[in-house]
Amino acid sequence: MDRAIVETRVLRVLRWVVIAVLIIVTLFPFFYMLLLSVRPIDELLQNPGRIWAGPAEWTVRTYKEVLTSSAKGGQGFLKFLANSAIVSISATLLTLLVSIPGAYAVSRLKFVGRRQVHFLFLAVYLFPSILLAIPLFVLFTRLGLRGSLFGLTIVYIAQTVPVSIYMLRNYLSTIPESLEEAAAVDGYSRLQTIRKIVLPLAAPAIMANALYVFMIAWNEYLFALLFLVENRADWTVSLGLAQLSGGIEVSKTVLMAGSVVLTLPIVVLFFAAERLLTEGLTAGADKG
Amino acid sequence: MVTTRAPEATPARKPRAKRPLTRSQRENRAGLAYLSPTFIVVLVVVVLPILWTVMLAFQRIRLINVRRAGVFGRYTLANLELVLTSPGFWSSLWTTLAYTIGATFFSIFFGLIAALVLRGKFPGRTLVRASVLLPYVAPVVAVTFLWKIMLSPQFGFVNNWGVRFLGWDRPIAFLSQREYTMSIFGWHVDVPLALLTVIAFEGWRYFPFAFLFLLARLQAVPHELEEAAVVDGAAPTQSFRHILLPQLMPVIALLTVLRFIMTFNKFDDVYLLTGGGAGTQVVSVRVYEFLTARFDIGAAAAQALVLAAGLIVLLVIYLRFLAPRVEEEER
Secondary structure, three states: OOHHHHHHHHHHHHHHHHHHHHHHHHHHHHHHHHHHHHOOHHHHHHOOOOOOOOHHHOOOHHHHHHHOOHHHOOOOHHHHHHHHHHHHHHHHHHHHHHHHHHHHHHHHOOOOOOOOHHHHHHHHHHOOHHHHHHHHHHHHHHHOOOOOHHHHHHHHHHHHHHHHHHHHHHHHOOOOHHHHHHHHHOOOOHHHHHHHHHHHHOHHHHHHHHHHHHHHHHHOOHHHHHHHOOOHHHOOHHHHHHHHHHOOOOOHHHHHHHHHHHHHHHHHHHHHOHHHHHHHHOOOHHHO | OOOOOOOOOOOOOOOOOOOOOOHHHHHHHHHHHHHHHHHHHHHHHHHHHHHHHHHHHOEOOOHHHHHHOOOOOOEOOHHHHHHHHOOOHHHHHHHHHHHHHHHHHHHHHHHHHHHHHOOOOOOOHHHHHHHHOHHHHOOHHHHHHHHHHHHOOOOOHHHHHHHHHOOOOOOOOOOOOOEEEEEEOOEEEEEEHHHHHHHHHHHHHHHHHHHHHHHHHHHOOOHHHHHHHHHOOOOHHHHHHHHHHHHHHHHHHHHHHHHHHHHHOOOHHHHHHHOOOOOOOOHHHHHHHHHHOOOOHHHHHHHHHHHHHHHHHHHHHHHHHHOHHHHHHHO
């Protein structure tokens, strides 16, 4: 038989096999996470191999324990969630506040050093965060910012602004300049033009960007560990889960419930804005 | 850029005391002003800390005397010496390299397969494409914990099934066993089990990243090219090899650099999975240990510098000898 025909037939079958494997490999772990979070611990220890449990066996005690404040004998994840939300939302807003004008400048305005800006961003991207961790640890200890959510927010801004500017710049350069020129003819100042013309047009990119920054801040672990570990009341969800999962005091199913609580906001956001996000992240990549 | 644009304000309405700036001067000022917040943040939280790391690396500073540390401290090479001669330095460098190369390769390889498979239309494609991204967007702490539980000899289903269905003699501690003796056709081979598990984790977590970029590029390949190949009787593998792959090469080269950099510097994944034990101590975990277990800031900084230097050397080698295409394509 012809090679082309044989290959086409084999690959047609193989494609479905690979799709099935992909779905299992990516989704099954998350299903397993959900399942473990509702199974009682003693039942899990007896049957670790079971990957299904009917609704009759489910328990919500794990969630109750993980969310109840530590003063009342729980794990206090509600407080951690609030901390994470404060840090992530303020990091997102502040990053946008800094990066929107920055991206506009890089894409539209001619200024001294415009071409060199990229190198600076590349440097941020290249250097290991563990390298920054040491001086920031020392600096923030001196300033008394270590152990504060505010200090952590500043670090997140610095880590996300370069990528954020890069993403926004790619999008801004697709907006025709004639629109802004028309606005200028109508007597708009530059800031008015940005606010009334550029921002509405760039709204999808800005949304994608906001989500991206939020995800980074919500998921971050290293700096949260370095800055906040000493005081339990300051922990973010990521840090709280990591700290508690190291010990043996808290049962694994309760921690699984903690994982669900940590993962759920991100997954919900992601599915709500999946298209925005994937297009924003790879903008410009298709140009080679 | 320079086009006819009406003056922003007529002099009659807004009188200026001094002579007005030219258009390009105004633009220059506005540009710098708009970027200044970025500059300030990046300068304070990134550039200065990097310079400071260099200084710290050459001073004997521990956490106790850090308050006295300044620009004019006593400079010494003792930290570098300590780091370079301390036990486990070279092995951690090799571990980092093996980990980085393995993880980079697997994430791009599986990303490519996923992109090829999920490219064409089929019912539910959008949902599948989105689900494939989950390992990448989910919080690292949650997924590492999940893997730890899945692979745990006590709670996990993997070991349970391995013993029940695959005939393992006993559960395997994937994340805390340095070496595992496998017998293949009577040969006994030691495999670095924990390291391989960590590499597999990285491949799983980051293949969606490669998938995203490769899919975006695949969708930009004109259909006529492949249709012409089909008309000419090319088999799918031939058309992949001669049509798609050349189109994808620039993205693959870019991904290789990006993934390599990111994995080389990676701290949290390894730290959360194994804590750096069982033969998985990568350099960034060592930096962390110097910092928190020994409170030796100077040595930690020196170790971090070694990491950055190693990365730069490898990147230069890669860009000069292995990937001449990248530079051409970036124009």
